[in-house]
Amino acid sequence: MRIPLAVLMIAVASMPTIAQAPASSEKPGAGVAAGTNSAVPQDGKTSTAGAEAWVEDSDLGFSSRLPGDWRPIAGASNKLPYPTAILPKKGDACVSVALTTHHRSSDSVIVVLTLPFACYGQTMTADDLANFGSGAAAGMKLTFNIANQAETTYSLGRHSFWIERADGTPKHRPESPYTFEIACTVLEKGAACWMTMAADAASLHEFEQQNVTLDGDAFDSLVPATAAPNVPGIATKNPT
16 A cells, blocks of 8 residues: 655655754744644644653544653644545545654654554554655655665564664755654554654654653554664764
8 A cells, every 4th residue: 555645755855944943933933832743633642842841642543742852833734734624534635743852952852653544534453554654765866865775674562663864964964964764654544654854863862762651552662672673873873
């Protein structure tokens, strides 16, 4: 099953703009209530700007939490390019950006995306994960020079993950290297992807080591130490 990833591509392509925004300019967006992101299903909750970065979607059945060095950007990701006032959402319009976070001392960014099956109209299996996640590469190539892409799979308990890592530099800032990583899984009621544009090995390590719960099962890290594919670049350097 080939799944359109327009929202995923837009989220990745917008990462440099988000990352370069000064901390003082980040304010909760209009229509975003305290503790809630309007791009998340009704039961979804996220932290707001200035707080610890976390997201909890009790309807979809997952949560994740980052260290205090990550600042959530409220309202930065709740503007999706689809009309919703007249027609009900369906298809790739159901993909939502549940959380966008920016590292306090680097240009690293993390984005969490969700796809509820009730909205999408069909379910997915582990065999669909590569198609669901790999569309991000096409979006990244619009604004980044991408190299050394590698992908693999791993499991957290009963949940299968597809993961891809790549090196890249912004086309307008070739002197600024990043490691991109995306990890996607299928939950009982939907699919979720965690994505990062990591400016240093420490940020990549924190992305991989964030605590997650998946359909009630708790895990100390999103990506086990031996699970991610290895590529040259900052990902191979020891975190500081």
